[in-house]
Amino acid sequence: MPSTKLLILGALAIGAISVTSPATATAVPDSITLNQNGKLYQPFSFDHAQHILLIKECSDCHHHTTGTLVLDPNCARCHQNSSPTAVVSCKGCHSSTPFSPETLAEKRAHKERFHQDKMGLKGAMHENCIGCHKKMGTGPAGCQDCHPRNAKGDAFYSADRKGAKPAHAKEH
Amino acid sequence: MKRRNFLKACLIGGTTVALGKTNKGWASGSFEGYPEAMGVLVDTTRCVGCRSCEAACNKEQSLPEPDTSFDDKSVFEEPRRPTAKAYTVVNEYEKKSPGGPVYRKMQCNHCNEPACLTSCFVNAYTKTKEGAVIYNSKVCVGCRNCMIACPFNVPGYDYDSVTNPVIKKCILCYDTRLKVGKPPACVEICPQEALTFGHRADLIKLAHERIRANPDRYYDHVYGEKEVGGTSWLYLSRTEFDKIGFDTTLNNEPIISNVKDFLGMVPMVLSIWPALFSGIHLLSKHDTQQEHGHDTESTQEDR
Numbered sequence: 303m304p305s306t307k308l309l310i311l312g313a314l315a316i317g318a319i320s321v322t323s324p325a326t327a328t329a330v331p332d333s334i335t336l337n338q339n340g341k342l343y344q345p346f347s348f349d350h351a352q353h354i355l356l357i358k359e360c361s362d363c364h365h366h367t368t369g370t371l372v373l374d375p376n377c378a379r380c381h382q383n384s385s386p387t388a389v390v391s392c393k394g395c396h397s398s399t400p401f402s403p404e405t406l407a408e409k410r411a412h413k414e415r416f417h418q419d420k421m422g423l424k425g426a427m428h429e430n431c432i433g434c435h436k437k438m439g440t441g442p443a444g445c446q447d448c449h450p451r452n453a454k455g456d457a458f459y460s461a462d463r464k465g466a467k468p469a470h471a472k473e474h
Numbered sequence: 475m476k477r478r479n480f481l482k483a484c485l486i487g488g489t490t491v492a493l494g495k496t497n498k499g500w501a502s503g504s505f506e507g508y509p510e511a512m513g514v515l516v517d518t519t520r521c522v523g524c525r526s527c528e529a530a531c532n533k534e535q536s537l538p539e540p541d542t543s544f545d546d547k548s549v550f551e552e553p554r555r556p557t558a559k560a561y562t563v564v565n566e567y568e569k570k571s572p573g574g575p576v577y578r579k580m581q582c583n584h585c586n587e588p589a590c591l592t593s594c595f596v597n598a599y600t601k602t603k604e605g606a607v608i609y610n611s612k613v614c615v616g617c618r619n620c621m622i623a624c625p626f627n628v629p630g631y632d633y634d635s636v637t638n639p640v641i642k643k644c645i646l647c648y649d650t651r652l653k654v655g656k657p658p659a660c661v662e663i664c665p666q667e668a669l670t671f672g673h674r675a676d677l678i679k680l681a682h683e684r685i686r687a688n689p690d691r692y693y694d695h696v697y698g699e700k701e702v703g704g705t706s707w708l709y710l711s712r713t714e715f716d717k718i719g720f721d722t723t724l725n726n727e728p729i730i731s732n733v734k735d736f737l738g739m740v741p742m743v744l745s746i747w748p749a750l751f752s753g754i755h756l757l758s759k760h761d762t763q764q765e766h767g768h769d770t771e772s773t774q775e776d777r
């Protein structure tokens with residue numbers, strides 16, 4: 303029977319999130335490369351270790367899935383005594399395709415579920431990171447403060463048009 | 475009341491005679507929308523005003539290059555409206571509020587009973603079963619009735635194509651995405667998931683649930699659930715909706731009533747209007763295939 307530690311490592315290693323840990327590997331990664339499949343923005347390294355030192359309560363980000371017990375009273379109604387889950391990575395619960403026909407059909411088939419309104423992966427991470435950074439008054443909150451744009455991103459945002467015409471040029 | 479009914483009868487009669495067929499749901503009054511209609515819930519409390527949705531729409535709909543880049547925040551100095559070159563715009567409100575500014579994306583709301591559609595005498599508009607209000611430029615005569623009729627002031631007129639009148643507005647990405655079940659481009663790009671795509675009926679429940687779970691975060695109203703008979707785009711807000719640019723004077727009746735009042739001002743034109751436009755339409759299109767003088771089919775496929 304696999305240990306919890308292995309399960310956690312396995313869950314973290316799935317897909318786009320890669321994990322780097324020192325030789326004395328624990329289940330908790332020190333840094334995580336995010337946005338690996340980004341089309342408009344570059345991948346970047348997230349300093350997990352620093353956040354553990356700063357925040358301490360794992361549940362602030364990981365909800366009821368790991369570490370300290372959940373604090374949010376709304377979650378505690380059900381997860382007060384939840385034991386840590388096998389999957390703790392963001393993408394383990396938050397879908398990267400929250401609005402695909404498949405996801406929508408799945409949701410409709412399980413209307414009894416409480417977590418009907420679960421955010422997708424991109425939304426959940428931005429809300430979690432930027433939300434906390436703004437609340438704490440520290441940490442990056444602008445798009446390129448975390449992930450610089452690539453050339454495709456510059457084209458997408460028509461970066462070369464900046465100030466080409468006054469922003470309020472009349473239509474007619 | 476009597477005048478209204480009379481006008482309604484005139485309108486339906488006139489259109490039916492002139493166009494051979496009508497698929498407009500005017501008489502229903504309480505049309506709840508198609509049961510499988512999709513929609514988008516805009517949670518303005520999540521929006522950060524990044525304008526990525528504007529950029530995504532520009533690319534998806536192959537719109538002209540913008541006047542300035544999509545990360546230029548100076549556009550927030552003045553409120554903007556959707557145009558033929560930008561089907562969606564994000565505006566900034568509550569600039570000095572202690573809770574920080576509020577951003578609101580606007581575009582066609584894809585009404586359950588679209589005033590643009592009911593006001594159009596050549597059936598250029600179609601409400602699809604997926605909820606999108608789409609538009610066929612091939613039959614449009616450029617009368618701009620829809621621009622006057624729309625309660626949200628949405629359809630834009632493309633002044634660049636003088637000989638071929640083209641009304642332009644958000645089509646809920648019908649051709650490229652909605653038709654095949656994919657979420658609109660603006661929804662997919664939104665980093666904050668301020669835009670939630672799903673069945674309209676589900677989104678209404680979800681919106682009320684968000685309010686219930688976070689009463690401090692939301693003003694207790696879902697804009698678009700009832701307004702003008704309901705719209706496919708729905709909105710949540712932290713404050714009263716009129717503070718962030720919404721028209722809160724609209725009632726829950728479909729806007730066709732207003733169109734009727736507008737047309738009531740020109741009752742004589744009413745009787746000749748369909749014929750007039752059919753005629754102008756024929757002249758302007760020079761379409762040899764339409765020998766019988768009427769476009770009875772809105773062929774959306776050949777857009």
Ligand code: SF4
Pocket residue numbers: 581582583584585588589590591607623624625626627628629643
């Ligand atoms: S918002 Fe205006 S343009 Fe869009 S469907 Fe409604 S009436 Fe038509």
Ligand code: SF4
Pocket residue numbers: 530531532534535561562581643644645646647658659660661
């Ligand atoms: S739904 Fe499509 S057309 Fe409408 S605003 Fe979004 S991207 Fe533009």
Ligand code: SF4
Pocket residue numbers: 520521522523524525526527528564577579663664665666667668669
């Ligand atoms: S992409 Fe989303 S967060 Fe950004 S401006 Fe549009 S709705 Fe707001």
